[in-house]
Amino acid sequence: MTSANIKSVGRAVIQLFRVPSDNPDLMRAQFDAFLKQIPLLYFILISNTIAVAYTFVPLAPAWLTLIVPSVLSALAALRTFWWLRQRHLVRSDADILRNLRVTNWLVAPISLGFVTWSFLLYPYGDVFAKGQVAFYMAVTVIGCIFSLMHLRSAALISTLLVNIPYVVFFFLTGEPTLKAIAINTLLVSGAMVTVLFIYYRDFADLVASRKSLLVKQAETEALSDENFRLANLDPLTELPNRRRFFTDLARTFSDAKREGNRLAVGIIDLDGFKPVNDIYGHTVGDRILIDAAGRIREVCEGFGPQHVQYARLGGDEFGLLIVGNPTDDDLLELGQKIGDRIRLPYAVDPINTALSCSIGFAAFPQIASSAEALYECADYSLYHAKRHLRGQAVIFSKELEVEIRSRSVIEGLLRTCDFDVEMDLVFQPIVDAVSEHTVGFEALARWRNPALGWVSPADFVPAAERIGLIRPMTHALLKRALVAARNWPDALRLSFNLSAHDICAAEGILSLIAIVERSGFPASRIDFEITETAVTFDFVRAQQSIATLKAMGCGVSLDDFGTGYSSLSHVHKLPLNKIKIDRSFVADINENAASLKIIKSLTSLCDDMEIASVAEGVETYAQLETMRRLGCQFIQGYYFARPMPESAIADYLRTERQRNSCLVAPKAGA
Structure with a gap:
């Protein structure tokens, strides 16, 4: 048998123990049948359990004859009451599937509970009492199989979990009569399982034929006005x-x-x-x-x-x-x-x-x-x-038509993109607002496609998120950014952007941590930037991921703050190091009083929370002066430098050192 055949057989066997979810009509028929038969199942369990417990009262400890059977019987009674209540409720297909699966899951612990109790009780009995235990288990499992026949998976689980321990246990006793009973029960159970498969197949065929008949009737009969209205009406809003x-x-x-x-x-x-x-x-x-x-x-x-x-x-x-x-x-x-x-x-x-x-x-x-x-x-x-x-x-419009075609083209080319060849990184300095010394660089992705040329990150990043390629792209770029940052002076930090898909999945954060650890670059010199949109995508998961990054020593910045939809209560719950003020507020800060007030509020918020503030998009000296006056600590923008390739960083830092040395050099004759 080939490996493929073995896998196919394995999948088929596994399916026998699962509730099929691809046939709503069959599920509903199973559920309706259960409403009638489950009370019978629990009646068999409760009555037989009480009978056995009564026999063993003078022979076994009270916890085995009173407490355990009472708990098991109470559980069975509660399930009986629950099923009886369902007779008058209208259930959706999703509810029915969920309840059938719950039933399937409960079969195992309930079966094991009764089997374990029987085995614990057995040693305390005399010959007749032990025979009653054997009879109790055999008759009860047969009754259970019949009661569970409409849910084949549950019947099979119950049969295996009861019969296998039962047969092995009584066969190992060495008692010829019990061995014969065990073998006989095994043969009868095998026959019943065969009947179970035949019955289940016929039951499914009957449901399918009934559905087919209803469909044919629906095709030949005109729907009433009321039925048509209900079929085409949203029940909530009407x-x-x-x-x-x-x-x-x-x-x-x-x-x-x-x-x-x-x-x-x-x-x-x-x-x-x-x-x-x-x-x-x-x-x-x-x-x-x-x-x-x-x-x-x-x-x-x-x-x-x-x-x-x-x-x-x-x-x-x-x-x-x-x-x-x-x-x-x-x-x-x-x-x-x-x-x-x-x-x-x-x-x-x-x-x-x-x-x-x-x-x-x-x-x-x-x-x-x-x-x-x-x-x-x-x-x-x-x-x-x-x-x-x-x-x-x-x-x-035609413009959107061009955009949607461009979007499809970008998505198609991204699927065949070699990130290591076509993707590149540029680095923009982040500067101390007072000293004007560079404190780090933000790594920014760039894509030069052979067919399209330069593609804006505003286009290819959302496209990568839509088609599920953002994480491999993030991994490839992070590795390159860490390699580049190893050549920087120890005082400089690396800022790197993460998407919602990177932080809202546990495996996403673990893979990022592995990349950082393998790089040899100190985690304490990395700032991961996360947007408000990413935080609100799944706040709980984002909170856990940020805490994980902080635990390994990384800094975390909230990017584009003020443009998203996270509340201040969310911000207070996140262990952030920096908040980056979006460039849209900085651009008109000296002309727009509203922008000035917003940035003033944001810098005050950062002071109160003891979080550093970074202003993006500073392009003029007037903007720089205003940001300094408002207490912003770090600046990023064209006023100091445009994003530059890795090869230009050394010259940039050298020029900065020379400029700063000139500013502090003593005057002639001093």
């Missing part, structure tokens, strides 16, 4: 659901194509809903969704002269179909009205909160030649809005 939306999209697209009319698709995504849902729970989240859905309905029904169809696509996402030759101005007006209504406060106990929404539109015939492509274009418009124009409406 808006048309995703199924209805795409049915209407296909129909309206065909009509628009045939009649030459303009049709638009819109996708709405609520900004800020996920944090509210995570913090306050799904009950509050559901009430906000209901309220938001009602607002969208009111705007759409009052918008004319175009007809607007609306639906809930899932989660906090809603869909729009705009027919009646809408213009771009009509779409933007609709988006503005929906956005204004969504931004109104939500008074939902125990909170009073506000949200916004981003909307993506795409219009036929200007864009797309199919209903599916039109929806994808609207979805990309939404993606663009959330990334660049959060809280606004964006209409798919």
Whole structure:
């Protein structure tokens, strides 16, 4: 037998002991059968256990005859009560699968519990009592097999965990009668397992045939209006659901194509809903969704002269179909009205909160030649809005079409990219704001592709995250950055950027630690920079990863602070060394009073938390002076130096030393 055949057989055997999850109809039929048979199973266990325990009361210790059987019987009674309650509940397929798996998992400890109790009881009995134990175990396992027949995996687990110890135990007693009983039980169990496989196969076939019959009946019979409405209605918001939306999209697209009319698709995504849902729970989240859905309905029904169809696509996402030759101005007006209504406060106990929404539109015939492509274009418009124009409406355009094609090209070329050959690093100095001495360099990735030339990190880093290549790219670049940093003076630090995928997986952090340790570069001279977005991606995991990096001696900086969505409470919970103030606030600090106030608040926050502050994007002396006045400790930007290749660092440091020596040299004649 080949290795492949052995693996195939192994997988098949493993599947015998698992609950199949690929057939919802079979799962539901198994669950319904269990509702009738599980009480019988536990009745057999409880009654037989009480009978055996009663026999052994004068023979065995009280803990074996009273306490243990009472605990086992109570557990069986609780499970019986739980199953009886399920008869009047409506369960989803996911709930049914979870409950069947729980049953499958509980079979092992329950079976082992009763078997262990029987074996502990056996030595205290006389000949008749010992025979009763043997009879108890044989009859009980047979009853269990029959009761569990609809869940083959559970029946097999129970058979193996009871029969194998049973047969071995009684066969080793040396008593001919017990050996005969053990062999007989083994043969009967084998026959029952055969019957079990045949019965389970026939049961599955019966369910499949019943499903096939129902499907045929559904094809030949017209659905009632009420059934059709329920099948196409979102039960939470009572808006048309995703199924209805795409049915209407296909129909309206065909009509628009045939009649030459303009049709638009819109996708709405609520900004800020996920944090509210995570913090306050799904009950509050559901009430906000209901309220938001009602607002969208009111705007759409009052918008004319175009007809607007609306639906809930899932989660906090809603869909729009705009027919009646809408213009771009009509779409933007609709988006503005929906956005204004969504931004109104939500008074939902125990909170009073506000949200916004981003909307993506795409219009036929200007864009797309199919209903599916039109929806994808609207979805990309939404993606663009959330990334660049959060809280606004964006209409798919030729520029976005070029962008989406470029995105696909970049993703394709990244998959074949040799990171060691095509990827490069440049280093930008980080300078002490007062002394103007360089304290370290930030490593920045650059990609020169043979076909595309230089590709911006703003394009290839998100692409690498989308297609799952960010971690191997991070590893390759970190190794090169550490090699370069080994040639620097001991006082200089290396700053290196990590993505959410690097810090939100345990194996990601472990691999980074291994790279640092193998490099020989001191961990105490490394600052890993993490964005606010990465922190909020999975705060608990990010917190654990940051603590791990700190434990090995690395510094941790929060990058682009002020542009993300992490709360101050999150920042206080992270063991940070630095906060990097985003360049968007620095650029107009001397012209925009709001930017000045924001940076002043951020530097004060850093002082209070005893965290260093780093200003990015400082390009003029006026900006430098303002940052010094506000108490910012470190500066990074074109005023001191642009990012440079590794080969230029030595000359840069030499020039800096010469400049500083001139500044402190004594005047002539002094």
